[in-house]
Amino acid sequence: MADTGGIAQDQLRSIVARIERLEEEKTVLATDIKEVYAEAKGNGFDIKILRKIVRLRKQEQAERLEEEEITDLYMHALGMLTTPE
Amino acid sequence: MADTGGIAQDQLRSIVARIERLEEEKTVLATDIKEVYAEAKGNGFDIKILRKIVRLRKQEQAERLEEEEITDLYMHALGMLTTPE
Amino acid sequence: MADTGGIAQDQLRSIVARIERLEEEKTVLATDIKEVYAEAKGNGFDIKILRKIVRLRKQEQAERLEEEEITDLYMHALGMLTTPE
Amino acid sequence: MADTGGIAQDQLRSIVARIERLEEEKTVLATDIKEVYAEAKGNGFDIKILRKIVRLRKQEQAERLEEEEITDLYMHALGMLTTPE
DNA sequence: ACACAAAGTTCGCGTC
DNA sequence: GACGCGAACTTTGTGT
Numbered sequence: 141m142a143d144t145g146g147i148a149q150d151q152l153r154s155i156v157a158r159i160e161r162l163e164e165e166k167t168v169l170a171t172d173i174k175e176v177y178a179e180a181k182g183n184g185f186d187i188k189i190l191r192k193i194v195r196l197r198k199q200e201q202a203e204r205l206e207e208e209e210i211t212d213l214y215m216h217a218l219g220m221l222t223t224p225e
Numbered sequence: 226m227a228d229t230g231g232i233a234q235d236q237l238r239s240i241v242a243r244i245e246r247l248e249e250e251k252t253v254l255a256t257d258i259k260e261v262y263a264e265a266k267g268n269g270f271d272i273k274i275l276r277k278i279v280r281l282r283k284q285e286q287a288e289r290l291e292e293e294e295i296t297d298l299y300m301h302a303l304g305m306l307t308t309p310e
Numbered sequence: 311m312a313d314t315g316g317i318a319q320d321q322l323r324s325i326v327a328r329i330e331r332l333e334e335e336k337t338v339l340a341t342d343i344k345e346v347y348a349e350a351k352g353n354g355f356d357i358k359i360l361r362k363i364v365r366l367r368k369q370e371q372a373e374r375l376e377e378e379e380i381t382d383l384y385m386h387a388l389g390m391l392t393t394p395e
Numbered sequence: 396m397a398d399t400g401g402i403a404q405d406q407l408r409s410i411v412a413r414i415e416r417l418e419e420e421k422t423v424l425a426t427d428i429k430e431v432y433a434e435a436k437g438n439g440f441d442i443k444i445l446r447k448i449v450r451l452r453k454q455e456q457a458e459r460l461e462e463e464e465i466t467d468l469y470m471h472a473l474g475m476l477t478t479p480e
Numbered sequence: 481a482c483a484c485a486a487a488g489t490t491c492g493c494g495t496c
Numbered sequence: 497g498a499c500g501c502g503a504a505c506t507t508t509g510t511g512t
Binding site: 151152155156158159160162163165166169170172173176177180183185190193194197198 | 254
C-alpha cells in the first residue's frame with residue numbers, strides 16, 4: 141500500500157470502479173421502485189398508504205427476526221448452546 | 226379500487242410484491258458495497274478516504290452534467306441547435 | 311438577520327447557548343444509562359441481552375403505534391373520517 | 396442471577412425500568428433541541444450552519460480539556476504536582 | 481415536517 | 497490492560 145506508484149493504484153481504481161458500478165445499480169432500483177409507486181397511483185392507489193403497508197410488513201419481519209435472535213441469545217446465556225455457528 | 230373484494234386486491238398484492246422484490250435487491254447491493262469497502266480495508270485502504278473519493282467523483286460528475294446542460298441551454302437560446310427529440 | 315451588528319448576534323448567542331445546555335443534559339443522561347448497564351453487568355446480567363430487551367420493547371411499542379396509524383389511514387381512505395385533527 | 400424464579404427477575408425489571416425512564420428523558424431533550432433549531436430556522440438562521448457552529452465549539456472545548464490534561468500529566472512527571480485528589 | 485437511508489462515532493468484547 | 501475488531505447507536509442528509 142505504500143507502493144503508491146504500482147499495484148496499489150490499480151487496486152484503488154478497481155475498488156472505486158466496483159463501488160460506483162454497484163451504486164449505479166442501486167440508483168436504478170430506486171428509480172424502478174418510484175415507478176411502481178407512480179404506476180400504482182395511476183391505478184387509483186394511495187401512495188401514502190402503500191408506503192405504510194410496505195413499511196409495516198418490513199417491521200413485522202424485522203420483529204420476527206429480532207425475536208429469534210433474542211431467543212438464541214437466551215439459549216446461549218443459559219448454556220443450552222455452545223457456540224453460534 | 227373500491228371493488229375491495231375483487232381485482233383491486235390482486236393488484237395490491239402484485240404492487241407490494243414488486244416493491245418488496247426491488248427493495249430486497251437494493252438491500253443486496255447495499256450489502257455488496259459494504260463488502261467491497263470491508264475488503265478494501267483488509268487490503269490496507271482507509272474506508273473513510275475511499276468514501277470521500279467516491280463522493281468527490283460523484284460531485285464532479287454532477288457538475289459536468291450540469292455544465293453540459295447549461296451549454297445546451299445556451300446553444301438552444303442562440304439557435305445553434307434544434308430542439309432535442 | 312442581515313443586521314449582523316445588532317440583534318441577530320444576540321439571538322445567535324442565545325440559540326447556541328440553549329442548544330449547548332440541552333446537549334449537556336443529554337450527555338449526562340447518556341452517562342447515567344451507561345452506568346445502569348455497567349452496574350447491571352456487575353450484578354451478573356449480560357449487557358448485550360439487556361440492550362436487546364430494551365430495544366425489543368421499544369419496537370413493540372412502535373409497532374403498536376404504527377398499527378393505530380395505519381388503521382386511521384384506512385378509515386380516512388374509506389371515507390369514515392373527514393380530516394385528521 | 397441463576398435464581399430465575401426470584402430476586403433476579405425483580406432486579407431485571409428494575410434495571411429495564413430505570414433505563415427506559417432515562418431514555419425517555421433523553422428523547423425529550425432531543426426533541427427540545429430539534430425545536431430550538433426549528434425555531435431558529437423560523438428566525439432566518441441556517442440550521443446547517445448552526446450545527447456546524449455547535450460542533451466546532453464542542454471540538455474546541457474538547458481540545459482545551461485535552462491540553463489541560465497533558466499539562467497536568469507533564470507537571471506530574473516533573474514532580475511539580477502531587478497526585479490529584 | 482416527517483420518515484428513510486447513509487455516514488460517522490462510540491461502545492463492548494476478544495486478543496495479545 | 498491496551499488495542500483492534502465488529503456491532504450498535506447517534507447523527508446528518510435526502511426525498512416525499
